[in-house]
Amino acid sequence: MRFVFTPRHCxxxxxxxxWFSKIQRQLINxxxxxxxxxxxxTIERYINCYNQHWLKPLKWKFKxxxxxxxxxxxxAYCTSLRLF
Structure with missing residues (x-):
């Protein structure tokens, strides 16, 4: 088993x-x-169908x-005012 750290900003x-969860729920299970x-x-057919009928652009929201x-x-501002 290997653990990999994934930063929060990823x-x-x-x-x-x-996407993989959707494939598992809708198809594999x-x-x-x-x-x-x-x-x-079966997965390839699902992906082709998904791309033809349900695909939409991803709206990136990371800020x-x-x-x-x-x-x-x-x-820095609070430190300059010596509030801390």
Missing amino acids: SWLNPIEN RTSFTSKSTLCQ GFIKILILYQLN
């Missing part, structure tokens, strides 16, 4: 995790596969670095 992983090739073909910058600026 929110690009969330859509990928959601409901089906019994007789071989690996059958599984691969974490801006929040951190604001906190640093606020900390």
Whole structure:
């Protein structure tokens, strides 16, 4: 087993995790596969269908670095006023 640290600002992983979760919930959990090739073909058909009918652009919402910058600026301001 290998543990990998993922920083909090790696929110690009969330859509990928959601995608695999959707495949598992909608396809894999409901089906019994007789071989690996059958599984691969089924997943490929699902992806093609998904791309044709349900695909939409991802709206990126990450603003974490801006929040951190604001906190640093606020900390510097409070320190200059000797509030801390």
